[in-house]
Amino acid sequence: xxxxxxxxxxxxxxxxxxxxxxxxxxxxxxxxxxxxxxxxxxxxxxxxxxxxxxxxxxxxxxxxxxxxxxxxxxxxxxxxxxxxxxxxxxxxxxxxxxxxxxxxxxxxxxxxxxxxxxxxxxxxxxxxxxxxxxxxxxxxxxxxxxxxxxxxxxxxxxxxxxxxxxxxxxxxxxxxxxxxxxxxxxxxxxxxxxxxxxxxxxxxxxxxxxxxxxxxxxxxxxxxxxxxxxxxxxxxxxxxxxxxxxxxxxxxxxxxxxxxxxxxxxxxxxxxxxxxxxxxxxxxxxxxxxxxxxxxxxxxxxxxxxxxxxxxxxxxxxxxxxxxxxxxxxxxxxxxxxxxxxxxxxxxxxxxxxxxxxxxxxxxxx
Numbered sequence: 001x002x003x004x005x006x007x008x009x010x011x012x013x014x015x016x017x018x019x020x021x022x023x024x025x026x027x028x029x030x031x032x033x034x035x036x037x038x039x040x041x042x043x044x045x046x047x048x049x050x051x052x053x054x055x056x057x058x059x060x061x062x063x064x065x066x067x068x069x070x071x072x073x074x075x076x077x078x079x080x081x082x083x084x085x086x087x088x089x090x091x092x093x094x095x096x097x098x099x100x101x102x103x104x105x106x107x108x109x110x111x112x113x114x115x116x117x118x119x120x121x122x123x124x125x126x127x128x129x130x131x132x133x134x135x136x137x138x139x140x141x142x143x144x145x146x147x148x149x150x151x152x153x154x155x156x157x158x159x160x161x162x163x164x165x166x167x168x169x170x171x172x173x174x175x176x177x178x179x180x181x182x183x184x185x186x187x188x189x190x191x192x193x194x195x196x197x198x199x200x201x202x203x204x205x206x207x208x209x210x211x212x213x214x215x216x217x218x219x220x221x222x223x224x225x226x227x228x229x230x231x232x233x234x235x236x237x238x239x240x241x242x243x244x245x246x247x248x249x250x251x252x253x254x255x256x257x258x259x260x261x262x263x264x265x266x267x268x269x270x271x272x273x274x275x276x277x278x279x280x281x282x283x284x285x286x287x288x289x290x291x292x293x294x295x296x297x298x299x300x301x302x303x304x305x306x307x308x309x310x311x312x313x314x315x316x317x318x319x320x321x322x323x324x325x326x327x328x329x330x331x332x333x334x335x336x337x338x339x340x341x342x343x344x345x346x347x348x349x350x351x352x353x354x355x356x357x358x359x360x361x362x363x364x365x366x
Contacts, residue, residue: 006225008124024045029136045068064104075108077147081103084100105195107149116160129199130154131153133151135194136194184197205227206270207230208270208272209232209270209271210230211232211274212336216339266292267292268295268347269295270343271295276303283323284312295324296328297325
């Protein structure tokens with residue numbers, strides 16, 4: 001089962017089913033205090049009542065589906081506030097643990113939105129960051145503005161908008177906000193309150209080695225919404241029937257590797273060919289391109305030394321900084337599923353600049 005909460009996976013699903021059903025997109029556009037999801041999180045609801053994605057921990061989604069029915073009927077956007085501190089409010093009645101307030105904007109998806117979402121999805125496939133701008137409060141005389149979305153590149157250049165005749169002043173103000181490179185911002189322009197959200201490309205994980213032990217690693221990473229590429233030239237490895245959730249499979253030897261454009265988009269790599277020379281050759285290419293924020297090397301410490309020697313990389317500081325070997329966190333277990341969990345937990349913490357320690361602050365099993 002693939003991830004159905006990330007922007008990439010949700011847009012992929014929508015674009016594959018957009019012609020068959022009507023859709024509403026619900027977006028968290030602001031928040032105060034604590035909440036399960038952050039601003040920018042989205043949820044899709046179709047005209048038969050099915051929903052994908054989460055804007056809470058599962059407690060608000062049923063109510064959002066009810067609000068979506070109103071949007072389907074009116075073809076107009078609707079802004080809803082869930083205040084967990086409001087004693088007689090819907091959120092408080094549920095007894096949720098979060099003690100904050102979120103604003104959710106529900107928008108009716110039109111043909112213009114479909115064009116915008118297709119462009120956003122394409123940019124995510126290409127590894128490019130984008131920004132979405134939505135207006136969630138406006139003058140009562142222009143309620144149609146709430147249904148508009150604008151797409152900007154990461155330099156603040158307007159790419160596509162569903163709006164008609166937006167003022168250059170508004171674009172200039174948004175461009176300045178985007179240049180600050182924050183994950184989410186709210187801005188007031190005149191009578192309008194706007195939400196600006198950064199939409200990053202999905203994590204791009206490359207796995208070098210298509211043995212059976214890589215199958216759960218691919219499956220778990222895909223379930224997290226990551227794009228996974230498997231690379232292995234050997235005929236009995238990396239079979240498509242075993243790696244159905246991989247975005248791409250390259251059957252190529254490192255000496256013949258030519259997919260450099262895609263290679264430069266990777267965020268993380270795991271070397272698990274179970275062959276010293278192959279691991280060394282791929283490590284050498286990773287060093288040459290120097291784009292991976294995380295490199296995991298399967299096997300014990302002694303094996304790592306052998307791979308690094310064969311790779312002939314003189315930059316010891318680079319090896320110490322980038323190569324994680326033995327790969328993974330010490331969580332116990334020896335089966336492929338446990339190893340995959342260990343690898344992804346470490347990789348995730350590195351990519352998100354976290355310690356990988358227990359959130360409770362306690363040391364476990366000491």
